[in-house]
Amino acid sequence: MRGATLKIAAIVAIIALYAGFCTACAPLKSFEKDVRITAVKLVEQTDGDGNVTETTEEYAVGSVNIFNNWILPAAPSAKNEKGDPFLGWSLKKDFTSGTDDNSLLFNANGIIRYNDVKDYAEAENVTLYAIYQERVIIRNYLTVGYYERESTSGLNEDRVTAFVNNLKAYLKEQGSTDEQLQNVVIKGYNGNVSTVGQLVNDDGNVDIILGMGKNIQSQGGIVYIERETGLIMGGKTERCIALLYESEVARLAYNWMVENAGQLAD
């Protein structure tokens, strides 16, 4: 009798332990989930009364999960009926370039990841819309980008900030106002060369980039106007300063940086 009671107690204990563990884990994230993605294009239709209605037309279907991305389809067409160019695929139906966050926009033939769509999924389904409009780039007075992977570029935030502060002092001497100098932006880019290249191109407003190697264009896909190579930055050799956008202040800053690149050497 005593033995039977103990056995029952043991079984109940094991079940309760398991149930307790599962209950405790309930608020935890669940494992792998597939999210179905439907890429659509918007089609405007005019009825006999001249009323314009907008309908969606399925273009491609794919899925993602935490271990699988989806390669997005090519643009349905280079331009829409209105003549606007294809900008990309967006999770937002009325995506507006320059206003909405670029993280909602994805390149044709690029990838979309689970992390991109997880917050937009309803019943494990999301829709991607083909966006047609001109790209709007919001420019700062001056935007200085740098390759943030210090083990490769030799640069870190402190080093670049100190360098840009010296640059600001120079620009002030050259006539830049305090208000303008407050709009000098430093942006760090991390990842391998091609990732950095893609991020820089997606942002589109970097005037000068520091710390990339010789493969800035071949691997990184960053088209520059002019560059200075063979520089030492933070002890790393063969680094470069590249001018990506031609403006008066960008040119002035680029020339100063090339002349004073030694400040970044140690």
Add this chain to the structure above:
Amino acid sequence: MRTLKKISPIISYVFTVLYMIVAALFFSVGNYLYIPFIALALISLYDGILVSSVYERPNELTAKNDKIKYLVYLCVSIVSPISFILNLIVYFKRTDETDEKPAYKSVIAPKPAVKKPFFKQTNFIIVIISLCLILSSGFMGMFFETSGFSVTVTDFTLTKEMTENYHTYDDDVIKNDSLHYGVTMYVPNNVSAENTGSTVIVMPGFTRTKATMAQYAIELSRRGFVVFTLDPNEQGASGYVGFDENGESMSYTTGANGLYYLIDYIYTNTELFDFIDRNNIGLIGHSAGGGNVMDAAQHFNRPLADYSKSWIKAVYCSGYIKTSAANRYSTIYANAAMAYAYYDEGAFRYQDDSTALEVISLRFVNEVSGKNNGLTAYEIDKEYGSMADGTYRVIHREPTNHCFEMYDGLSIANSISFFTSALHMNTSLAPSEQIWFMKEICTLLSLVAGFMLIISLSGLLIANVPFFALAKGKRIINGAYVDEETLSAAVDEPELLPPPRRRTNYTKILFWSTFILTAIIACLDYIPLAYLSIKWLPDAAGNKFTTLFPARMVNAILLWATVNGLVGLILFFGTIFIENLVIKLRAKRRGEEVTLDWSKFRPLKTDWKGLGVTFLLAIILFCVFYGMIAFNYALFHQDFRFLLISAAPLSTRFIVTWLEYIPLIFIFYIGNSIRVNCGIGYEGWSETKTTIVSAIGNSVGLVFILIINYYCFFSTGSPFYGYFGNPAEEVWLYINMVFALVPMMFILPIFNRLFYRQTNRVYLGPLVTCMIFVMMTLSASISFMPVA
């Protein structure tokens, strides 16, 4: 009722573990719910201790205050619901507890052993069994490695001189004298100059030796392939690349980690390697080795630009998708397969439009023989192109992770299928018919037997050789010295022995708090210290040749071991100090005479002579262990290993590296021995309980690293420890090392305990284990030590 009283605290402890696991899971996904779960774990633990103390001393419940205390403990046990129910049952069924056992059993002195002749002693018998096991499992390992002696396995060293004499391309001559390569060759017996064999060269990845890829060699050679495996630069039996004219380190992966030199040498040396079918050569590599085989296929085939003339006809790239060149795949002019583990932890680094696995895979099937197929999508396991013209492509994704992909049966089967077709091999064996794991089991037995050998040999020497008996201290029972005469008398009159130490709730809570604290510290500081090892030892981290801690990956362990060894020692001595302080204060309050308890320090007591003999004995045991490996390797071509855990024959570079690492890492080993033998060993527990608690205590922190990392990985797709710091540094590879560290850390306290029982001192265990485990860790990794 007594059983319920025993079970209740145990269930509380189980809940403690469950709460800690759940806390780790929340922590891994950045959810602050982990804090209440840690609190629940601690409450459950401490309440279990308090409740058990009440059950152990029922007579103390007579006072009203004690009854209230008990009720409070009982109520708090609600955090562990099952314990709560059991406690309620005990409470309401409480009767006079006259049948309770005493809280502490009286300790009967172990009977001093009557000395037998050495050949009848247990240790001697174990020595003999261990030797027999090493030899027999070595023989069986050879049996499986040679596929029942149907394949001849031989090692050779590829030297600069050899490549100077045999090469087609000038680039394929080794430049520095410091560089040479350890190569193993598997030649099926039916292969000859008349009946040449299709050949596959197998390339291991970063911090892996050729022996870790033996499974491919075994499975391919038993199907008729000639197979070569190669130790990459600075790893295993290979040398280091060296310095240029300016004294700067040359690229540590020069020659695609030696693959260029080996291919050109065996291809060009038609006299020695007349049994190779030069029209059917293939390459396979895993991880960095996958990159090397793609490089090599390009290196040899691109100048010819014609599959029919290609040296390399088939290439299998596993676990590597990093492409540093546009049109990487179109110029390999060979049939090709790519495998990437479904759960590869490194994939988080490749998540954009140009580097993602999906993009690379599409390029892989599109970029073929200088053309682009124009496909817009691809399918896993679908065959593209044709084997006949070298345009074949296939992509596999096996459900495994990065470091175990090379041990995955499906992954190996996929590579066998590929090479069988691509290199025109006729075989009746199905790809799934694999025997390589039998060799792993044999070498595992050798490893276990090797450890058995040194432990029993140590016992044998101490018991029978008066000189080595100097390593032995007096026996300590219940925290006091007991000489052999007292012990003999105490067999009949146990009261002659000192009374057992009484553990109070306070000391129990202090003990478990430090136990948990050390585990949490060990868990949380590993990756930050790995990151610091990159910052503090930049030469090794930057793959430069250096004499200053040159083992790049082991540097993380070096810092971790040093810091945690020191933390463990500080906590150990700190808790003894606090315990004694409390005793002093309590005694003072009661007006009693103070008797401070320093008994825990007694296993530390020794003299220079004893220490010297212990050190000598440790060196002898180390030499015997590695001597047996060398002997076993010379005789059967088998080392001691199981998958990623290995003890391989010594090489000069790694001995020099080892000498540098030993002193600092020893802090951890001696710290562990002191905590196990002076701390946990003094809790008054049975030997089994002491050993299990010690083993868990030493490894649980690392286990939690894996729990945190992989829960995050399986719920988000990115490992918790992927990047570290800002700007981000890659640290994900350091987690791979934890897989091998966990079993080592689990058995370390067991060894420390075993050696302690032989010597009654804390020194022999850490000396022997530190020497052996550090050498095992180093020789299975990479060292940039500039010693040829």
